[in-house]
Amino acid sequence: MTSAQPFDDFRNLFAHLPEGNVAQAGKVWSLFAKADKPQGSLGRIEDIAAWLARWTGRAPPQVLKPLVAIFAGNHGVAARGVSPRSMEATAQRVELCAAGGAAINQICVASDLGLKVFDLALHLPTADITVEPALDERGCAATMAFGMEAIAGGSDLFCIGDLGVANTTVAAALCAALFGGNGADWVGPGSGADAAMQARKADVVDRALALHGPHIKDPLEALRRVGGREFAAxxxxxxxxxxxKIPVLLDGFATSAAAAVLYAMDKTSLEHCMFSHISNEPGHARLLERLGARPLFDLGVGHGEAVGAGLAAGLVKTAAQISSGMAEAVR
Incomplete structure (x- = not known):
């Protein structure tokens, strides 16, 4: 960060968001128009291929270096009894991914995807959002900058997911801050919360909104006050x-809530993104509706750890292959 206020550099970027290559997308539409098939018969597969061409600048598109990135953080609000899992479970899931035994590892093998998992100071949970801001501005900005470095090394399809005990509660608080409503409007079962626990989650969200209410109209302030490290990254x-200009696939509720911060700053900021799926968290469905997003599939997946984004990467790779490999129709 180089400016006086830690968030200023990020705010300035929104004035310089690059556009995708519309001409390359048009070339893909032309390929499908010439292919030996009925017009529009491949439905959203054609849309996916054109989107990929727009943001990679290649027509027909190719996916040569796909990467799954999982950001893991812990939250002080977990101590409020909002999850059936202990905070230690976040580190255990990170270790499982590192050992190759998680669901996402198998998806990466099946679809030939790279994988990086980022431990965001799991030993140091963010502050309890019902008592104080999760992060100070400098810490939030530094974590955002760390997340920006995740693309180092290059990728032409970036799949983003999250890990973090209590992060569906945090996602609900962030969505309520950005789009309105109360805790009951946004919370859900998460990793298995019963009715009593969901009521506690709703109460936690309401208390956080009451505490931070005067400040959370600004999306970046909402991020630091009621978000968390994985959300910032x-x-x-x-x-x-x-x-x-790297195309992005977004995973479930927490990842989508983090993306919503950018949408609240600039409604065009997610044009390079596709939402992989709709999870079984009710707040996710409501959020996708607010964002005007059409997820790629609905398989009842609520697992987290980028499983939905990884599955969607296989679909995107297939769309690219179809666009480049189909024979032209004989005219």
Missing amino acids: IAGAILAARME
């Missing part, structure tokens, strides 16, 4: 991908 990673 994901927001930074999505923004960096836009600046580098």
